[in-house]
Amino acid sequence: MKKIILTTLSAIFLFAGHGDSNDPGMKLLEKGDNKGALEVFKKECNNDNNGWACGNVGLFLYMGLGVKQDIPTAKKYYNKGCTLNDIGSCENLAEIAYKEQNMVSAKGYFQKVCGMKKYAKNKIDLKTIMKSCKRVQSIK
Numbered sequence: 001m002k003k004i005i006l007t008t009l010s011a012i013f014l015f016a017g018h019g020d021s022n023d024p025g026m027k028l029l030e031k032g033d034n035k036g037a038l039e040v041f042k043k044e045c046n047n048d049n050n051g052w053a054c055g056n057v058g059l060f061l062y063m064g065l066g067v068k069q070d071i072p073t074a075k076k077y078y079n080k081g082c083t084l085n086d087i088g089s090c091e092n093l094a095e096i097a098y099k100e101q102n103m104v105s106a107k108g109y110f111q112k113v114c115g116m117k118k119y120a121k122n123k124i125d126l127k128t129i130m131k132s133c134k135r136v137q138s139i140k
Contacts, residue, residue: 023044034060034065034066035066037056038056038060041056045077045081049084051081052086054080055077055086055088057074058092061077078092078093079093082112086119087119090113091109091110091113093105094109094135103139103140106135106139113129113133114133116129117129
């Protein structure tokens with residue numbers, strides 16, 4: 001039971017700084033309904049071309065929140081979110097590439113994030129952009 005509560009609280013924390021608390025998926029997530037939230041985010045991503053929702057689907061799949069972990073599919077959702085100018089999706093792709101030692105891709109994604117200031121919705125996005133600009137400089 002503790003693990004479920006901790007996972008739900010962690011997920012709420014991860015998603016809350018990223019999006020709209022009035023979003024139906026967020027409301028389900030706050031209630032602890034990870035599977036329901038995932039379905040809403042998938043619909044918003046696929047039907048509405050909502051980059052933030054695509055990033056949320058990627059996060060669910062990458063972390064295995066309420067579903068089996070699926071990193072290749074998570075990357076596809078992050079990629080769609082990044083294409084739709086979601087800062088978090090692009091940053092997550094950069095971090096995954098960096099972790100996988102693919103420095104060319106990592107640098108490219110960090111560069112993209114560095115140039116996304118016009119898409120920033122909050123201070124967290126601005127902090128992510130600044131961090132990514134520094135990361136670009138550190139990758140040779």
